[in-house]
Amino acid sequence: MKTIIDQFATMDVNGSTQYTSKDFKPENDVRWCLGCGAYSVLFPVQKFMPDLGVPKEKIAFVSGIGCSGRFPYYMETYGFHGIHGRPIAIASGLKVARPDLSVWVVTGDGDNMSIGGNHFIHGCRRNVDLNVMMFNNEIYSLTKGQYSPTSHKGQITKSSPFGVLEDPFNPVKVAIGTGATFVARGYDKDRFHIQYLIERAARHKGFSFIELYTNCLIFNDEAFDGFTKKDVRDDHTVNLEHGKPVVFGINHDKGIRLNGFKPEVIDLNDGYSVDDCLVYDETDATLAYVMASMSDNPEMPHPVGVFLQLDKPSYDENVVNQIAHEQEVKGEGTLEELLLGDDYWQVN
């Protein structure tokens, strides 16, 4: 069926893709606080966009509510600033309707893990081809400092003056557990790594989820310093790389091995070698879940990188294929045929 939007919705990349990162910087001033971790996502995204190979008019950023929600205003592409918790649902409708677009979701720990939790888990399960970047600052910042579902137990905030009583979500575990096909984690103090993760997510066909630790220097400053500051990060984070032994430490002298389902740190200077380390496999969801659990244990290094990447047809692709199949088998339906139905009769 021909429609009046066909010319804009073609799957061919026929627009210009010759850009520099400047082409994606809008005229608006960025209004995040100076020093906010969110800049560490914005800049790598703007930097990566020329490499995406998609014309600007075919890119859409969709966001929810919270500091992260302002992201679309800072990208010179199509952008939709939605309502609290719903960006994945809005973006799913957009992508299912328009599989020709590159659709990005920008959300936060409150937006995605709390009010939008249902859309998140079903987004993971449904596998619509979206790139979801979740800014996690472990606090509600735009409402000025209440605890979020990723705030840690005991955290003092404006709505938990005597300490948070709840256990937090581990968003990476939720994503893996509910069927996301691409799951990664990065942190604001390593923009190069973020850019790598963004690129991997963009290339992945299906639901991509990146948890991004973004420091809020106003309401939850230094939340991630314990493992992300330059002087400690090598010893306190471990970067998962597909097909490589899981090694970390400033001197690359520590590794992770599995004892049953339990990851353990081994000392490569003390009787162990690289050969004893777990070789990471990002196509193994069970392994991904086990590794993600390390972040719940303060004794273990904090895992980052690509946890999981599974090849599966995306939902939007399945929708298109189902329609194509039905039309192939039954022929393309006409309006007249639909109006008449199966049981019509004639009066002369």
Next chain:
Amino acid sequence: MESAPRALNPNDKVMEAIAEKISELTIRFAGDSGDGMQLVGKKFSDALASIGIDLITFPDFPSEIRAPEGTLYGVSAYQLRLGSKDITTHGDEIDVLVAMNASSLKVNLDNLRSGGIIIANVDGFDSRNLKLAEYEKSPLETGELSQYKVIAVDMVKEAKTALKDLNLSPKTLKKSKNFFALGIVYWLINLNQSSTQNWLKKKFARNEEALTANTNVFELGWKYGEQQQVIPNQFEIGSKHFAAGNYRNISGNQAVAIGLVAASRKAELPLFLGSYPITPATEILQYISSYKKFGVKHLQAEDEIAGVTSAIGASYGGHLAVTTTSGPGLSLKSEALGLAVMTELPLLVIDVMRAGPSTGMPTKPEQSDLFQAMFGRHGEAPMPVLAASSPSDCFDMTIEAARLALKYMTPVMLLTDGYIAQSSEPWKIPSPDELPSLVKDLTVDKDNYQPYMRDPETLARPWVIPGMKGLEHRIGGLEKSDKSGKVSYSAENHQHMTELRQQKIQNIQNDIPLAEVTGPDAGELLVLGWGSTKGAITTAMERLWSKGYDVAHLHLKHLNPLPKNLGDVLHNYRNVLIPEMNMGQLKMLIQANYLKDVIGYNKVQGQPFKASEIEQKVKEILVGEEVLS
């Protein structure tokens, strides 16, 4: 029934079946939820409609899927009124009641007219069934039904005896008893069985035993009717004169589903439905999901909110986007509807109203979401509200909703209800060419483009969708600066934008039909209706006019904005009566808008108005005292 079969006197000795011409008849099939009453009712109405008999159906069933057998609350019924003239309601009083068990007799007897016919399945009146129906003795034996004509037959036993040579399992025979009842009814009105027999052949093509059982039992029912001599008369229903054309039986939900596809084709836009299952709107989702060969996309969302927000996303992407729901779901969508108002995107919201509040009575109709449709959003968030008045009108109003949404770049609410959504009537099928073109001009002057610039006439902003080169822009729920669409917290701008959004919707008044009254254009009383009450009001009016009462009828389809001349029209009548299935919601709107005193008539019983109720109410007002109908 206007010209009823003559009073049936138990002493009447007329034994010959003499076909009697009548113009209208109301039949109600009632039984357990699992007795197949909806199925036989549907097949019966299809057979009638295909030979040119006009009808309206009314499926009336409990929320439970298979309530415990034999219980009073598990009774499922399918009522239809058929006739040779325009049928506008499913009938106030039952002429023929099929009661498959004791409970179904008990809950329906009040509506059976004196002298009416009962076709009772004796098998369903055993001691267990009687106890569940809270009868001490079988009403079939006590003489308490003497004012009716009763055909009491053990349908299962009859079938077992007559068909014993076919070696059918008792279970299959028991299951086919609904077709025995149907057979009697076909005989009663001398209706050809062939279309239903053909349907059975198709339906049970792969189940020979069921096919044999049902076709034979159906036939047996007919013969039973013919042979027994309790009912002296076989009725002959004449055909109505239908204008030439193609017809089908259509329910409101089906009409909405087809209307959505038709609107998208006439707009030359792809269709997207985001929806979450909810009674009684679910059928629309089911129909749309079966239309893949028509290129329709749908997302069965994880919740009501994702239903509407995915549709907003699809609308942003240039689709004719729709979400379907019922009251509780509409409440959940409220916030997102504000987003659609703010972003000024076309969106269709179909609310199939049911009795509330909260879970209420999911399968029962009500018109109590009018306020929610009008005002159920935070902030000043006006949107057009339409209401369909009959099953087939759901088609026209769906097209109208799409027209307004696209032309004015706004979400539009279409209200239907559980009554018209599930009941059906013959519909004259339009040819695609007869439908209005809804094609929207998407061209934009690139050099001067601003996201919130407006068409001077409609005040609609341009629909610029991703994929349009050089027009990249950002929109969202934050207040927008006039024209540029940039985020703005300016005091004057917010006042201005709020007024603009209001004005845009108000301007639609110039683009909808004027209110047109049926009956005298001034006088004593105007009955003002909206939505599914139309059938009952229309029938009541015909009766009142034939008796010379000074009363007029006006039926609203556009509720926001209201027709431009409505105020003038209302002031032409001394009194205005508004019958509605709520506690007076349109009444309050009318009083607030026109400072006109209005008499409310409010029925919230989960049942549509009867024509007789409205007739009676009008008489009370006009005569000033209670009048017997």
